[in-house]
Amino acid sequence: MDPITAAALAALAGGLGGEAGRQAWQGLTALVRRPFSRAATQGTQSDETPQVSSGELELSVLEGDPADLMRAQTLATALAVRAALDGDFRVLLDEWWQRAQAGSASGDVHNSITGGTQNGPVLQGRDFSGLTFNVGPTTPPPAGTAR
Numbered sequence: 001m002d003p004i005t006a007a008a009l010a011a012l013a014g015g016l017g018g019e020a021g022r023q024a025w026q027g028l029t030a031l032v033r034r035p036f037s038r039a040a041t042q043g044t045q046s047d048e049t050p051q052v053s054s055g056e057l058e059l060s061v062l063e064g065d066p067a068d069l070m071r072a073q074t075l076a077t078a079l080a081v082r083a084a085l086d087g088d089f090r091v092l093l094d095e096w097w098q099r100a101q102a103g104s105a106s107g108d109v110h111n112s113i114t115g116g117t118q119n120g121p122v123l124q125g126r127d128f129s130g131l132t133f134n135v136g137p138t139t140p141p142p143a144g145t146a147r
Helices: 006-013 018-033 056-064 069-085 087-104
Strands: none
Touching: 006 018, 006 056, 006 069, 018 056, 018 087, 056 069, 069 087
16 A cells, blocks of 8 residues: 555645545545444553554544644554554555545646736646747836837
8 A cells, every 4th residue: 555645635635636635535534434443442442452543533633724744644644553453444545545646637727826916927727738928028117118
């Protein structure tokens, strides 16, 4: 199984990827909420070994602040530990991750321009070729100067 990166989890939690990203996040949420095939997720097992988080708390915390990479890393770690201990979860998590990675290559484009003034053409999209811009001066001419 390819490791699930904190950056990818943070991006999905933050809504990156449009509809495909939203569906991937919903899929992870449903997967994490599946019953853990071992004992309860908190406290200790009957043999006094520590329990493992289902990942639900970590997922919820990351949803609250998707830009926090430490929260994303905590979720990635919880998923990895649960996958290491629960073979069924590992298989389902791997399937989810493969679909999530494939969905991110679907061609969705999310452009953003922030701050300042753009003095020239701004082109947003994907896979452009053969474009030509005939752009004049980017600053207005001084007052009293003919164009």
